[in-house]
Amino acid sequence: MDDRTKTLAQLTTPAVLIDLDKVERNIKRHQDYADRHGLKLRPHIKTHKLPRIAAMQLQTGAIGVTCQKVSEAEAMVAGTPEIKDVLITYNIIGAEKLDRLAALATKVKMSVVADNETVVAGLSQRFAHEARPLAVLVECDTGAHRCGVATPEDAAVLAEVIAKSPGLTFAGLMTYPPPDGAAGVQAFMAQAKALIEAKGIAVPVITSGGTPSMAKAGDAPVTTEYRAGTYVYNDRSLVARGACTWDDCALTVLATVVSVPAPDRAIIDAGSKTLTSDLLGLQGYGHVLGRDDIRIDQLSEEHGRLVSDGPIGFKVGDQVRVVPNHACVVTNMVDRLYLTKAGAIVATAPVVARGCIT
Amino acid sequence: MDDRTKTLAQLTTPAVLIDLDKVERNIKRHQDYADRHGLKLRPHIKTHKLPRIAAMQLQTGAIGVTCQKVSEAEAMVAGTPEIKDVLITYNIIGAEKLDRLAALATKVKMSVVADNETVVAGLSQRFAHEARPLAVLVECDTGAHRCGVATPEDAAVLAEVIAKSPGLTFAGLMTYPPPDGAAGVQAFMAQAKALIEAKGIAVPVITSGGTPSMAKAGDAPVTTEYRAGTYVYNDRSLVARGACTWDDCALTVLATVVSVPAPDRAIIDAGSKTLTSDLLGLQGYGHVLGRDDIRIDQLSEEHGRLVSDGPIGFKVGDQVRVVPNHACVVTNMVDRLYLTKAGAIVATAPVVARGCIT
Numbered sequence: 001m002d003d004r005t006k007t008l009a010q011l012t013t014p015a016v017l018i019d020l021d022k023v024e025r026n027i028k029r030h031q032d033y034a035d036r037h038g039l040k041l042r043p044h045i046k047t048h049k050l051p052r053i054a055a056m057q058l059q060t061g062a063i064g065v066t067c068q069k070v071s072e073a074e075a076m077v078a079g080t081p082e083i084k085d086v087l088i089t090y091n092i093i094g095a096e097k098l099d100r101l102a103a104l105a106t107k108v109k110m111s112v113v114a115d116n117e118t119v120v121a122g123l124s125q126r127f128a129h130e131a132r133p134l135a136v137l138v139e140c141d142t143g144a145h146r147c148g149v150a151t152p153e154d155a156a157v158l159a160e161v162i163a164k165s166p167g168l169t170f171a172g173l174m175t176y177p178p179p180d181g182a183a184g185v186q187a188f189m190a191q192a193k194a195l196i197e198a199k200g201i202a203v204p205v206i207t208s209g210g211t212p213s214m215a216k217a218g219d220a221p222v223t224t225e226y227r228a229g230t231y232v233y234n235d236r237s238l239v240a241r242g243a244c245t246w247d248d249c250a251l252t253v254l255a256t257v258v259s260v261p262a263p264d265r266a267i268i269d270a271g272s273k274t275l276t277s278d279l280l281g282l283q284g285y286g287h288v289l290g291r292d293d294i295r296i297d298q299l300s301e302e303h304g305r306l307v308s309d310g311p312i313g314f315k316v317g318d319q320v321r322v323v324p325n326h327a328c329v330v331t332n333m334v335d336r337l338y339l340t341k342a343g344a345i346v347a348t349a350p351v352v353a354r355g356c357i358t
Numbered sequence: 359m360d361d362r363t364k365t366l367a368q369l370t371t372p373a374v375l376i377d378l379d380k381v382e383r384n385i386k387r388h389q390d391y392a393d394r395h396g397l398k399l400r401p402h403i404k405t406h407k408l409p410r411i412a413a414m415q416l417q418t419g420a421i422g423v424t425c426q427k428v429s430e431a432e433a434m435v436a437g438t439p440e441i442k443d444v445l446i447t448y449n450i451i452g453a454e455k456l457d458r459l460a461a462l463a464t465k466v467k468m469s470v471v472a473d474n475e476t477v478v479a480g481l482s483q484r485f486a487h488e489a490r491p492l493a494v495l496v497e498c499d500t501g502a503h504r505c506g507v508a509t510p511e512d513a514a515v516l517a518e519v520i521a522k523s524p525g526l527t528f529a530g531l532m533t534y535p536p537p538d539g540a541a542g543v544q545a546f547m548a549q550a551k552a553l554i555e556a557k558g559i560a561v562p563v564i565t566s567g568g569t570p571s572m573a574k575a576g577d578a579p580v581t582t583e584y585r586a587g588t589y590v591y592n593d594r595s596l597v598a599r600g601a602c603t604w605d606d607c608a609l610t611v612l613a614t615v616v617s618v619p620a621p622d623r624a625i626i627d628a629g630s631k632t633l634t635s636d637l638l639g640l641q642g643y644g645h646v647l648g649r650d651d652i653r654i655d656q657l658s659e660e661h662g663r664l665v666s667d668g669p670i671g672f673k674v675g676d677q678v679r680v681v682p683n684h685a686c687v688v689t690n691m692v693d694r695l696y697l698t699k700a701g702a703i704v705a706t707a708p709v710v711a712r713g714c715i716t
Contacts, residue, residue, distance in 0.1 A: 012454050012716045046659060068660045090660065091616040093627075093675055096370045115617050118674040146661055147617040147625050258449040259473050259505040267505050269451075273690055273715050277635040301404060301686060302426045302448065302715065303504055316476040317451055328659065332631055332691075335713050355693050357631050357660065358370045 013256040014270035022250035037218040044229030049353035051079025071356035085109040091119040098126040111135035127167030135171035152192035172205030182219035235327040237280040253322040272299040278326040286322040371614040372628035380608035395576040402587030407711035409437025429714035456484040469493035485525030493529035510550035530563030540577035593685040595638040611680040630657040636684040644680040
């Protein structure tokens with residue numbers, strides 16, 4: 001049977017469902033927020049990994065997309081002509097990746113980041129003889145302590161190195177802040193911008209990101225651009241942070257109860273190979289829609305264990321819908337998604353940028 | 359460049375490497391253990407997901423393989439003619455999966471498990487008019503509190519239901535015990551076996567499983583068969599349990615240092631999309647070979663953060679080898695693996711049973 005003619009109850013489970021009505025609403029709401037605060041929006045494709053949803057974001061006002069790895073950018077650019085501007089927020093190292101980046105840069109506008117001179121030297125060597133220079137932003141550590149130069153002074157030094165490097169143009173500053181990090185972003189970026197401008201170098205873009213922090217992005221007015229990913233689907237971690245409601249969650253996992261071994265316990269056919277072990281600081285591995293009493297307290301690879309303080313109330317064969325802790329990682333676990341509108345399946349979509357880790 | 363002509367240092371990272379010399383040694387060691395204890399070995403393919411390694415296990419003495427989902431069995435059976443006997447340790451529900459199971463059963467010997475009468479009824483209805491009956495084992499809960507009938511009495515009741523169901527034969531008892539659960543397995547299974555035999559029904563197979571418990575599998579002499587998966591590669595969780603050494607770990611993740619933002623911190627290009635968030639009770643997300651001082655204290659999707667109490671001692675571009683917490687889930691994250699012998703790449707292998715969740 002063609003999956004598009006199936007009802008949800010007929011789908012083989014576990015299945016990852018995307019509610020396109022909610023996706024549309026989430027895209028519109030966040031684009032409106034960005035517009036109101038004078039921020040350009042550059043969605044991160046890591047959440048959906050689907051060219052058609054990137055196209056929806058661009059058609060609603062996004063200025064381009066963000067990818068984390070070269071292979072993600074390759075998959076997305078090949079997937080839709082709507083994508084004409086890609087920022088890869090990653091230090092790109094090694095001849096093979098640089099060659100692939102150069103090939104992409106002949107097709108669309110590419111920007112990347114760097115937080116150290118070794119990466120800048122590699123980019124410069126590769127792009128010195130290309131027709132167009134590569135845009136490079138300096139990644140700044142505004143408190144997340146992952147990548148990034150540690151101080152505004154270091155940012156200014158690296159900006160000047162980029163500006164003087166053959167084949168490169170200095171394109172601005174980038175950060176992935178910790179949650180509620182707007183004040184830190186504002187302080188770091190304003191100082192770095194002043195130091196760089198004092199060298200006679202323009203800072204055209206200052207880009208920050210993260211869906212959890214987006215509601216306060218306006219508190220860092222130095223920012224010109226915002227990168228968010230998860231807002232397109234939302235998930236349990238964002239509901240827990242108060243960023244959205246269950247009704248805003250566009251991605252759900254449809255699962256079947258395969259065993260009810262005790263009155264207070266049921267086992268579903270979605271485990272860590274679907275929901276993943278990501279906790280994001282939460283207890284348990286997801287939320288069963290309509291059942292606030294249930295905890296998903298344990299996952300093995302193909303089993304999810306549901307427990308309740310009262311009767312679990314399921315029988316074998318029942319279906320449940322689970323909002324996962326973290327939407328982005330769930331789309332990386334499956335080869336295809338079921339897209340729905342008004343509760344009916346309208347399409348299946350291969351996850352073209354799944355597994356793109358290089 | 360053909361990947362087989364590359365040195366490890368030339369590979370695009372992150373890359374998952376499989377040391378075939380260690381695989382061979384691990385297979386031999388565990389087959390020897392099973393032989394010494396009179397246990398038939400039925401390896402779980404969830405760890406490797408590769409037909410060629412299943413073939414190595416079968417050629418060394420395994421009697422068949424274990425899969426968790428029908429789609430895994432389909433991928434493995436299609437991948438090698440060596441696989442002639444498959445046990446799916448899962449309650450199979452729904453017309454589509456039952457049809458696929460029936461198709462498999464025309465090609466190889468298939469067995470499945472059930473822990474409730476709804477599942478048995480579905481299996482019976484589908485197989486009643488097949489040429490060969492389906493072998494069904496009763497899944498028993500010997501302490502892991504996942505699936506399984508709760509008591510030996512319940513096992514005997516369900517065994518009789520299976521024995522009387524058209525299209526099915528009762529094939530024995532199955533359990534996935536908690537770690538160090540041999541005593542519980544022995545007590546439960548001995549009692550269930552006696553109760554079932556008292557009904558005049560034979561119990562040809564009693565199958566237990568799990569690599570962490572395998573060293574004590576001999577403590578449950580009622581067991582006839584053992585299912586283990588992780589032993590083929592081993593991982594950090596098994597080193598932590600004392601089940602193996604770092605030198606026995608056949609799966610490693612090759613990653614590149616992309617940033618050294620502080621003297622005690624480095625960032626690698628392998629994050630949760632490669633190493634996964636599985637903790638298995640451990641602190642941190644993997645072990646950097648040769649660097650006992652380093653903790654991988656934080657993962658995001660494409661970044662792994664390495665910290666040390668002393669100087670981290672890496673420069674950008676250095677490569678590291680990481681033993682992940684849990685090998686099985688890592689092979690589910692990548693489309694291909696690099697197989698090595700004597701430190702050189704001898705083949706790349708598509709992970710044919712990756713993402714098989716239905």
